[in-house]
Each structure stands twice: as C-alpha cells, then as structure tokens.
Amino acid sequence: MKSKREAVQMKTLKKILFALAIGILLIWALFPIFVMITISFKNKFEIMGTKTPIWPENPIITNYIKMWKTVPLLHYLKNSMIVCFATVGLSLLISVPASYAMSRFHFRGKDTYSVMVLATQLFPGIIMLLPIFIMYSNFTALTGIPMVKTLHGLVIAFATFGVPYSVWMLKSYFDSIPNELEQAAMIDGCTRAKAMMKVVMPLVLPGIIATAIYVFLLAWNNIMFTGILADQSTRTFANGLQEFSSENGTEYGQLMAACSVTTIPLLIIFLMFQKQFVGGMTGGAVKS
Amino acid sequence: MKKSRKTNPYLWILPSFICMSIIQFFPGILSIFMSFTKLDVSYVRRPFEAPFAGLGNYSRILQPGTSLGNSFLTSLMITIGFTLASTILGYLIGLLEAMLLNQPFKGRAVVRAVFLIPWIVPTIVSAFCWRMIFLRDFGILNKLLLSLHIIDEPIFWMIGSNAFLVIVVARVWASCPFIMISILAALQTIPTEQYEAAKVDGASAWQQFRYITMPGISAVSKVVILLQFIWGSGEFTIPYAIFNQTPPKEANLISVLVYSNTFSTWDFGGGAAVSTIVLSIMLVLSVFYMRAAMRPSTDD
Structure with a gap:
C-alpha cells in the first residue's frame, strides 16, 4: 500500500515540476514581448517613474x-x-x-x-x-x-x-x-x-x-x-x-x-x- | 538517359557560384589583402595602390598602447567568453525545451509555438526590449526585483561585468528556439519502443537519457553547437542596439569594435587585420571541433 501511495506522490510531484518548468520557460519566451507591448501603451511618466507598476495603469495610444x-x-x-x-x-x-x-x-x-x-x-x-x-x-x-x-x-x-x-x-x-x-x-x-x-x-x-x-x-x-x-x-x-x-x-x-x-x-x-x-x-x- | 544528358548541372549552380564568389569569397580575400596594407579613406577608390604595411597592422593591434591595441585583446576575450557562454546556456535551455515538448501533454502545440516566438522577433527589436528590461532607473527587471523586495537598491545591469551578462541573456533568448526545434526533430526520430524496453529492463531515467536520448541527438547537437558558435562569434546587433551604439568594454564584441573603429577613424587596414585574426581563430577552432566531434561522414 505504502509503495503505491509513494508512487502516486512521485507522479504528482513530477507533474508539478513539469508544469513549473513549462511555466517558467513560457515566461522566459514571452517576457520581452510583454515588456514591449506594455511599455508601448505607457505615457512618459509611467515609463520613467521608478515606483510605477510594470503594466500600464492608464493605457494610451499616443505613442x-x-x-x-x-x-x-x-x-x-x-x-x-x-x-x-x-x-x-x-x-x-x-x-x-x-x-x-x-x-x-x-x-x-x-x-x-x-x-x-x-x-x-x-x-x-x-x-x-x-x-x-x-x-x-x-x-x-x-x-x-x-x-x-x-x-x-x-x-x-x-x-x-x-x-x-x-x-x-x-x-x-x-x-x-x-x-x-x-x-x-x-x-x-x-x-x-x-x-x-x-x-x-x-x-x-x-x-x-x-x-x-x-x-x-x-x-x-x-x-x-x-x-x-x-x-x-x-x-x-x-x-x-x-x-x-x-x-x-x-x-x-x-x-x-x-x-x-x-x-x-x-x-x-x-x-x-x-x-x-x-x-x-x-x-x-x-x-x- | 538522353534527356538527362542535355541538362548541364553547372548551369544550375552557376548563378549561386558567381554570387558567392563576388559577394562573399572575393571580399573575404580582399579583406586579408587589406590587412597587409595602409589602406585608409584616401585609397578607397584605388585599394590596390595602398602602400604595403607588412605586418604593421598586426603588430599595432597586438601592441597595447595604441587605440586599437588597447581594446582588441579585451574584445577578443569577451567575444570568446560570450560565444561559449551563450552557446552552452542556449543549448541547455533548448535541450530542456525540446525534452519537455517531446512528452505528450495538453496544449503542446501552443507551447511549442510560444517557445518559437524569439526566433521570429527581429534581433534589433528584442535588443531594444532587453534595454528596457535592464536599464537601471526604470528598467522592468529592477522594478520587479524592488517590488518583490529581493533587492533594496537598483542594480547597474548595463555597466561592468553585468553588461556581459546582459548580452549573453539576449543572445541565449534569441538562439534557443533554433536549438530547441533542431533537437526536437531528432528526439522524435527515436522510437518510443526503445524507452519502453529500457523501462522493462529497469533502466533509471538517467540511464535512459544517457544511453537512448544522448546517442539519438548527438549528431544534431554537434551541428547545432557548431552553427551557434560561428553565428555567436559574429554577433553585432545585440551589443550595438542594447547599449545604443557604444557598449562598455565588457560587452564590446569584435564586430562592434571593428565597425565603430573603422568607420570613425577610416582605418581600414587595422579593421581588416582584426577581422582576419578572428576569421583565422574561427577557422582553426571549427576545423579542430569538426575533427574531434564529427567523424568524416560518407553521406553525399
């Protein structure tokens, strides 16, 4: 019984690690694109501000x-x-x-x-x-x-x-x-x-x-x-x-x-x- | 048989032969010739009349104290380090991506498409994106790290040895799709029965990787690593665009050095000598690598 439960736990762990790896690599591949698109909708103050969030708070299309x-x-x-x-x-x-x-x-x-x-x-x-x-x-x-x-x-x-x-x-x-x-x-x-x-x-x-x-x-x-x-x-x-x-x-x-x-x-x-x-x-x- | 004798294969390859000879081989040879002359802006219209300089350009480059000499050796070391680091890291990430994609799971096609995106993003665009990420005062990375309280003070990513890191990251990002898709193609040719048989025999995951996966992708890996090494050593756009045309010395790759030096001082001879040294190093390394990694293949 125990070994079976361990095997199931191993499988879940493997699945979590797999999903985690995929997730990190997806972020890695998309991060520069995300930065490009979000900044393109920001105004100067949001871009140059050090405390402003990384997504545009008031999206603009003036750029x-x-x-x-x-x-x-x-x-x-x-x-x-x-x-x-x-x-x-x-x-x-x-x-x-x-x-x-x-x-x-x-x-x-x-x-x-x-x-x-x-x-x-x-x-x-x-x-x-x-x-x-x-x-x-x-x-x-x-x-x-x-x-x-x-x-x-x-x-x-x-x-x-x-x-x-x-x-x-x-x-x-x-x-x-x-x-x-x-x-x-x-x-x-x-x-x-x-x-x-x-x-x-x-x-x-x-x-x-x-x-x-x-x-x-x-x-x-x-x-x-x-x-x-x-x-x-x-x-x-x-x-x-x-x-x-x-x-x-x-x-x-x-x-x-x-x-x-x-x-x-x-x-x-x-x-x-x-x-x-x-x-x-x-x-x-x-x-x- | 009569018909096939009519077609002359040389005519089919002739245009490509002429183009490569004129636009690639002749300039390559001309560059080597230029490296032994004092060719500057006054001789652009009559390159073959430029005074002979012997090994003058080479000794100038290898001598610290001259404008080129000071930067050349640093730049050469940086270029080699950059090429090695980005090739190895890119290969490891590409391999990981390929191995993950070789498992069946829901949404695999979408994930594969996303992993390929960096391949299609123009290098200049991704370079500008990395600049936005790594800038000190309002770069996205510092913002992120500060807001997560991982750091207290913004980090200077763009100067000192961090600048080297920045160009490696940018290069790895741009190169891993090609590596991934090449390895994935090789992985898919390995029959799954081999893994099943190994499992039945009680082989561990490592053993399966070592004795089934690695032999299956070794041929592809050797080619991919060689190509990445060659392409990486000629990298220009990443440092040039990220650092707005003037990279610090830790990110001043050879191509950028020659480019900015030659076209600001019109010192064609010196630039050609640098290029020739780099070409020779690459040639020697590639031949050495091919001898070691690839046995003479018998395929056409």
Whole structure:
C-alpha cells in the first residue's frame, strides 16, 4: 500500500515540476514581448517613474500616433519592404536551381561546391563589410552605376548572404521528393527544368516558404550593412528604430510602439505558416 | 538517359557560384589583402595602390598602447567568453525545451509555438526590449526585483561585468528556439519502443537519457553547437542596439569594435587585420571541433 501511495506522490510531484518548468520557460519566451507591448501603451511618466507598476495603469495610444512623425517610419518601412521582398525573390531565384542540382545531379566538383557553400558560413559579416563598401565604391567609379546608398546595393548583398543556407535547406527538401516524379514527367516530354517547375516545385512549396521567411528575416534584421551602405533616403526600418534616441534622450514609448508594429505582423504570419517553417528549419539545418 | 544528358548541372549552380564568389569569397580575400596594407579613406577608390604595411597592422593591434591595441585583446576575450557562454546556456535551455515538448501533454502545440516566438522577433527589436528590461532607473527587471523586495537598491545591469551578462541573456533568448526545434526533430526520430524496453529492463531515467536520448541527438547537437558558435562569434546587433551604439568594454564584441573603429577613424587596414585574426581563430577552432566531434561522414 505504502509503495503505491509513494508512487502516486512521485507522479504528482513530477507533474508539478513539469508544469513549473513549462511555466517558467513560457515566461522566459514571452517576457520581452510583454515588456514591449506594455511599455508601448505607457505615457512618459509611467515609463520613467521608478515606483510605477510594470503594466500600464492608464493605457494610451499616443505613442502609436506620434511615432510616425518623430521618425519617418513609413518611408523606412517602404524601403525595408522593397529590400526584403526583392532579396527573397533574388535569393530564391539563385538558390532553387542550385539546390535542385545538388539534390538531383552528380557532377564533378560537387563536393568542392558544397564545401564552398558551408565555408561561407564561417565568414563573419564584419569581414565582408569593408571590402564590399570598397567594391561598391569602385564599381560606381568604373561604370557610373550607383551602388552605395542604393536599395539594389543592399538587395544584392543580402540575397547572396541568404544563398548558402537556402541551398542547404532546399536541398534536403528536394531530397525528400522521389526522383521518379520528374522521370515520369520527362518521359511525357517535359524538359528537366519544366519537370522541376511543374511537378516538384508545388511539392516543395513548404520548403520554399520556410526558406523565404529565413531570407526575409535575414534582410529585415540587418543593421550592420544598412548602417554603412544606406543613407537617409535608403535607410531601412531596423536602422530607423535607432533614431528614436537623440541628444534629448530616447522616446521609449514610441520606440516600443514602433517595435510592436513591426513584430506583431511578423508573428501573425509566422503562426500561420508555423508548420512549414518548422519543417523547413529542421529539414535543412539538421540531418543526422 | 538522353534527356538527362542535355541538362548541364553547372548551369544550375552557376548563378549561386558567381554570387558567392563576388559577394562573399572575393571580399573575404580582399579583406586579408587589406590587412597587409595602409589602406585608409584616401585609397578607397584605388585599394590596390595602398602602400604595403607588412605586418604593421598586426603588430599595432597586438601592441597595447595604441587605440586599437588597447581594446582588441579585451574584445577578443569577451567575444570568446560570450560565444561559449551563450552557446552552452542556449543549448541547455533548448535541450530542456525540446525534452519537455517531446512528452505528450495538453496544449503542446501552443507551447511549442510560444517557445518559437524569439526566433521570429527581429534581433534589433528584442535588443531594444532587453534595454528596457535592464536599464537601471526604470528598467522592468529592477522594478520587479524592488517590488518583490529581493533587492533594496537598483542594480547597474548595463555597466561592468553585468553588461556581459546582459548580452549573453539576449543572445541565449534569441538562439534557443533554433536549438530547441533542431533537437526536437531528432528526439522524435527515436522510437518510443526503445524507452519502453529500457523501462522493462529497469533502466533509471538517467540511464535512459544517457544511453537512448544522448546517442539519438548527438549528431544534431554537434551541428547545432557548431552553427551557434560561428553565428555567436559574429554577433553585432545585440551589443550595438542594447547599449545604443557604444557598449562598455565588457560587452564590446569584435564586430562592434571593428565597425565603430573603422568607420570613425577610416582605418581600414587595422579593421581588416582584426577581422582576419578572428576569421583565422574561427577557422582553426571549427576545423579542430569538426575533427574531434564529427567523424568524416560518407553521406553525399
């Protein structure tokens, strides 16, 4: 009898510990988001006060209205959107054929190529920043095509940064699709390219979406390259956020409101595509 | 067979090859070249005419007393410590999350989605959130600790060795979803029968972990740890944004050091030398790690 009761007690204890661990980790994951949203609804006195509670006592929405005037956010948002979508498009255009070839064809130099793809991951961003700045400047001097301080300059750099990981992720997606599908289409008279577009692409769409989200975030997150390669007119949103700090102090409420405005749409999109995204991340990054 | 001979695989990889060569490999090589020259702002338009400096930039960096020399070694140590600490902590939290999620329970899908949220929050946004949390006077953490009477005086989180803690916490938060989801995927490939059989044989929870779970996730873990190490060592946004562009020396990671030094003094040669040293260290460490952790794999 006693041992049975002990076993039941053990089980309850385990359950409590389990719930506790989940609870703590949930708070850990959500805490910064909670801080961001609550502060965005606070007025200056509530933010700067040392004795005020951590939630907004008198929620206001002025931060969400004023922020557009304090910093030309709409302009930066437009720049970011152009850069990010163009980056995703270009990056996929480059990495889809490459990853397909990696998955389907055997060719001389394939191993060298895949080492090359992996080796790019070793380069810290900072090592490429100065040379790219110099290369862009010289390209402009030679051809007259502006590169520094342009949106397409950013797109070319970010799209390339996205390529290696995208090739890696997409390759494993193509690996999971049986080759017989294209063979059948090709017997019916399709070319390899056509078979890929018509038959395989719809099946790897989840992988494409996951890759697209990854590349989008890569471009969206960057402040190192945009800080140097962009100017006032081509500045992106992530960089623009820093403008809430000036000599007169930081507009914390507006900063958090601007952060919320960018993050919440991303979160909604992510939750919608969560399944594909998870599949894509694990399919590409980890293949044991 | 005829059809497949028509398609030339090199054409398929050519665009990616060209892009990576021009935007990643050439700049990498150019950077190494620059590190041996006295390249400053006057040579930006003619980088190959910059005077040769030999090892001048390197000796300048490694010599205390110069502006770069003073900060370089500290920054290097901080970067290594930061990378190690955040990789280990991130791995442990990610592992815990994955193991919890591998159990069936009500609301598991929701919990998993919440655990993944940090992955999607832009790093710059989370960095600003951490600043709001760790500020001394009206930071949320001090407010919370004061109101719970855990501390009597607000703590200076953003200066001294606490600043190091702040960037580690921010990095761990941002990196654990990737680690979690990678390990979870591996955990789910372990057949549950193995655990049942072990239980029948009377294996303890630790033994089950040691002899079933650990072998099942070791391959994934090695890759994930390597990636975290490489990505962590290049971290820029977290210290740069949390400390409003001027981190204290305890949080001044190499990327920030090179960035702020190069573009304020236009000392491209010195910056390139720092980058080259870091790249070499990472290269050596990665190769060493791969030799030790991963046996040469035979898969394609």
